[in-house]
Amino acid sequence: MKIHELLQHLEAVAPPRYQESYDNAGLIVGDAGRELTGVLLCLDSTEAVVAEAAELGCNLIVAHHPIVFRGLKRLTGSTYVERVVMEAIRRDIAIYAAHTNLDNVFHQGVNAKIGEKLGLLNTRILSAKAxxxxxxxxxxxxxxxxxxxxxxxxxxxxxxxxxxxxxxxxxxxxxxxxxxxxxxxxxxxxxxxxxxxxxxxxxxxxxxxxAATVGSGLIGQLREPLEEADFLQQLKERMQAGCVRHTALLGKPVQTVAVCGGAGGFLLPAAIAQGADVFVTADYKYHEFFDADGRIVIADIGHYESEQYTIELLKEIISEKFRNFAVHCTKVSTNPVQYL
Structure with missing residues (x-):
């Protein structure tokens, strides 16, 4: 099987046309016409991940985040991005990223996986795009x-x-x-x-x-209402978060939950307008928490934590068509944020 055959299946689920204008999803390094020996899935392509792929005999890395986000002007090895690209080329390993195009699809998308982990029902796109x-x-x-x-x-x-x-x-x-x-x-x-x-x-x-199947974020309902503190504790456990940064509790049950993997602050107005009790996302800055303004609870679980199950999602997508192919999930923690 050629590399491009697997990539075609991924792109049938998450078409590149659905990525944001600033994004760089797609094949970043390598030749899609080469025979595929194995695939390694990760959230971020790092030097350790490239070494892991080589050790496993995989010549394709499928990551969520693009290793090259802005144009590279040189390859000298002076930055981690340059070193990852150089090492991948040296070892003849292709790198592919399924980023905001995978965020923006409803079925088998990043936010659908978060909703699944939280047990949300009656889910729909939070902010339709197309x-x-x-x-x-x-x-x-x-x-x-x-x-x-x-x-x-x-x-x-x-x-x-x-x-x-x-x-x-x-x-x-x-x-x-x-x-x-x-x-x-x-x-x-x-x-x-x-x-x-x-x-x-x-x-x-x-x-x-x-289109109801293309857009940002997800909103749905819990099977049974929970007290705010109980929901936040459950959120921390199910998303394996080192901590949950949140706004003041409002003293009302949590029934409707909006989510957005990664930096989702731009979706707060949509979450409020659609009656969400809690908005789960990441990368909130200090002053942005004030925007809750007593109308909703914002819960920031961390960027890596919010998207970590994307690796599991990618494996499910690939395995549904290529059941007998070697698909590996990285054992390298690529989270750059540590907690005491």
Whole structure:
């Protein structure tokens, strides 16, 4: 199996087009055309992780965080980023990052995994991102099954049909089709239709609502309400947090919980607007805690702690298709933050 075959599966779950504009998700180091010998999963690519991959015989590292976030101007080994890249190249190990594109998908995403660990029910995206578009088209009836499958594989959320040309012979029958999809996949949808024999695009327009499967954060309900202190203790245990920094308790039960792995402070207004009792995230600064303003409890569990189960998530995603392949989870703790 080639490296690119595994990466194609990852990108079918977390398409690169869903990453934020500032991100650098994707293949960062290496040749995707090489034969895959093994994969090592981690949150961060470090020198120790590269050495671990080499020892295990893995020539692919799949990390959550991109080792190269901004452009590299030189490779002298003067920074840890340069050393990691140089060592990976020297050992012929590819490095791939599934970052905000994995954050921004609802199914099998980073926040869905956090919600699973906390036992949240009735979950949904906290802040939807992708604008939905609707496209109408006509196509020969005999092309429909293959066309429908191709559109869904490209990311269309819905495809339906209605018969057209009732006076025509069955062999000439055309179908009116409509598909709804996130705007980011419009090029792929158009390409499929243009490559389908005798298919014709009739019109496309944006919808007011947004895709329910793409966006930031997650919100859901606990099975049973908990007292705030009890919830925070449970949160600390389930997320294996060294500490939980939180705002003042409000003296009311916790039922609705919003979460965002990593730095999620930008989602606080959405969490409040949607009635969350607690907002679980990381990387809050001192003055930002004041923004709770008695309306919600902010719980900062740490960046690494909030995303550590992404390694488990990546293994699940890979193993669902490549069950008999060697997939290793790093034994190296890459958390740069220590607690007394």
């Amino acid at each position: 604008v939905l578009k609707q496209l109408s088209f006509t196509a020969p009836a005999e092309e429909w099954p293959e066309l429908e499958g191709a559109l869904q594989e490209a990311g269309a959320e819905a495809v339906w049909q209605s018969a057209a040309g009732s006076g025509q012979q069955a062999t000439d029958k055309r179908l009116h089709g409509t598909t709804i999809f996130p705007e980011g996949v419009e090029t792929a949808v158009r390409r499929i239709l243009e490559q389908t024999s005798c298919a014709e695009i009739r019109g496309v327009h944006s919808l007011e609502n947004k």
